[in-house]
């Protein structure tokens with residue numbers, strides 16, 4: 001069985017995208033995350049005060065995987081932990097009858113205060129799953145064999161609802177050719193490398209290695225590239241109080257591209273104006289990857305493309321223009 005689920009921006013800035021998922025008998029709105037590998041949900045195991053505003057999974061003790069626990073932390077310092085259940089999970093009509101559902105007992109403030117997000121559905125490799133004593137499969141790994149093709153396709157949009165397709169490529173969602181490159185899955189992520197970047201019409205050779213990550217809002221690349229980009233944005237500056245590069249909201253932003261598999265994958269300048277700041281400027285969608293050690297091609301990069309994640313004998317990533 002193939003299927004498709006919507007990906008709806010959680011706010012006016014596309015901070016994250018939420019997709020409806022049936023977990024047991026509840027419908028929750030989860031953040032599909034190609035940068036992690038746990039399916040975890042807000043649950044009835046948490047204090048009532050943590051559940052305000054959230055939909056949550058009503059655990060059934062009979063379905064508990066006794067002695068199993070999980071604990072995850074994300075790049076932004078947020079995290080969650082809890083117990084594990086085996087239950088039915090349905091995404092766009094694709095059913096996993098005994099999926100490992102990681103029910104939270106505790107979540108960090110970033111999640112509690114984000115009342116729209118009821119949990120995450122990881123779509124990276126199952127080798128990054130945090131469940132102990134036995135690592136569990138992602139939803140995609142669980143349903144892989146029932147899909148017509150061993151792939152999912154990501155169609156995130158700028159300030160609009162997109163979709164996640166499982167098992168098929170939807171020709172109505174892209175134009176032109178799909179350009180495929182081999183994925184580096186050796187670290188558990190959907191890894192990819194670029195051989196050049198461009199700012200406006202000027203290209204520069206460089207090696208940019210990174211991961212595709214639908215669960216990260218912005219595009220994080222090496223500092224020299226970030227500096228070269230904002231040098232072309234009048235009035236831009238690094239604002240440590242805001243935590244990154246900002247610029248006047250009226251600024252014209254040049255397009256940015258990464259050359260992957262010999263093809264320029266373009267990010268429209270418009271997408272790089274992420275959101276207004278509290279100080280009357282606008283916050284850039286391209287920021288430095290200082291301290292991370294690799295680039296993160298998050299939603300700012302992804303939302304102009306249709307991106308196929310194919311787990312064949314050789315994992316591949318396909319890029320097409322929306």
Ligand SMILES: CN(C)c1ccc(C(=O)NN)cc1
Nearest residue numbers: 033035074075078110215216
């Ligand atoms: C706090 N929230 C909603 C987060 C969601 C996702 C992530 C993340 O790094 N995913 N790759 C971090 C935090």
